[in-house]
Amino acid sequence: MKPAPFKYVAPESLDDAVALLRRHGQEGKILAGGQSLVPLLNMRLARPAVIIDLNRLRPLDYIKNGKDVRIGAMTRQRVAELSPLVRQKLPLLAEALRYVGHPQIRNRGTIGGSIAHADPSAELPAVLAALEGKVVLQNGRGTRTLGADAFFLTYLTTALQPDELLVEVRIPAHDHLGTAFLEVARRHGDYALVGVAAVVDWNGGRARDVRLTFTGVGGVPVRVAEAEAAATGRPLTDAVLAEVSRIVSAGLDPEADIHASAEYRKHVAGVLAERALRVAVTRAQRRERDTR
Template sequence: MKPAPFKYIAASSLDHALSLKAEHGDEARFLAGGQSLVPAMNFRLARPAVVIDINGLDDLAGIDHGPTIRVGALTRYCALEQDNGFLRSCPLFADALPHIAHPQIRNRGTIGGNLSHADPASELPAVAVAMEARMRLKSAGGERQLATSEFFQGSLTTDLAADEMLVDVEFPALPPLSGSCFMEVARRRGDFAIAGVAAIVTLDTEGRYAKVRLALCGVGETPFDASEAAASLIGEPCTDRPIKAAAAAIQAAIEPAGNVHASADYQRHLAGVLAQRAIRTAYQRAANAA
């Protein structure tokens, strides 16, 4: 399990990295944390001819706490975990980050690498969808910003062009009276989710659901935006019936495929169970915040 040969170039600047990518296109891969790319190279499932190491590009790492929170693509999980201000603004991360593998992986893995890898069972794509994140893509020729629905195209597939890099992710601040919750079921701590749910609930002053953002991981080809399926909650009080109805609508909307750890039916079942639990917890947290 040794990587096939490749040419290694440590990018000296973002422009350098982008011009290299423009030159080599699909033959080249950016190396950020390497926690998905290197195993794939060790298995020889990935055989890039050129590896562009962007770890030296400090400008790509870091969290901008402005009115919109902007996280550089090279920001490592451990940096997110250790930034209390960020975790307060984006509490879904506080729930989700501990589910990502183990500390040794979180010391290297980056948010940009995770989202660009677009593993549908991974936690952060669902978190990004629930938070209505905006992804900024850059190439030597320019830049564009995409919604998650545009960014995530399929399993391990994004809208990133061969010459583009995801450079940062913007998370809009949560409205007042909001609470959130991420939960998942995996076979072991740190494994990819069999099913996971990220929920953000915003209440009106009467304690009814004003807005519900819901996204699932592990149950389809991309992170699944279940907000529409959960829209029936809007205007309802926090009682069992509407939550169950929303969960049923989510179960009907998703198309899990099953895998070696779980049947599709079990995944669907879990999606319903976790959606209910996550909505309740998010609601409770929103109510506590009020």
């Protein structure tokens, strides 16, 4: 028996889940896919008094089309990865999901769970930040909607209050944009040393808008505004990309750990930025050709 004793309850309705959360407050811990929480329990790094298991909440398992694609918090990562709607409308999410653990992990892991866990090395928070998506939080009194920048506060910490449940993730459809997700990890499926989500709005041989969002280089998904500005409004020649790469490396301030030094992370981030922009632009150009 690995985890410390806890009490367990599995609500079958959203109202019940929110009521339980209000009743147990700080003592209660939400169990979604469990692929991050159960390791913490097994190692006794987390010892909540009450586990509130959301896996019987079928109403939080959905993917709905729209200008913002709305994904229920308990949608399994593997279901989203294989969803034709996600592949068509949210190509950046579909690409990033392939880097989340392994299929065995994604069969249980959920979209909402990964975002609420807010590991800055994880892929899904970066995707949400890169696309300026939103989360819907619910408590007993109602719901509020927060943008990614207001939601992620620091390492494993979000704006979620103890009585609030993350119920939905909204990601703007971006099938008109060029996107790419790349990362460098020690082994496929490990948390990446550094990852990047590149988003390019390509028009007439230039980028109208560029977003570069990095994982693993700070407490939250990190965007580098100066690098985005340097890539915007210009043809992305080798010289421009080299400049962007330099700005990224210089502009980041990652921590060192047992896996990689800070210098190495800065270097890898610059290289990944350049590669991801090339891929994103190529995809945007292909889309332009195909729709003409």
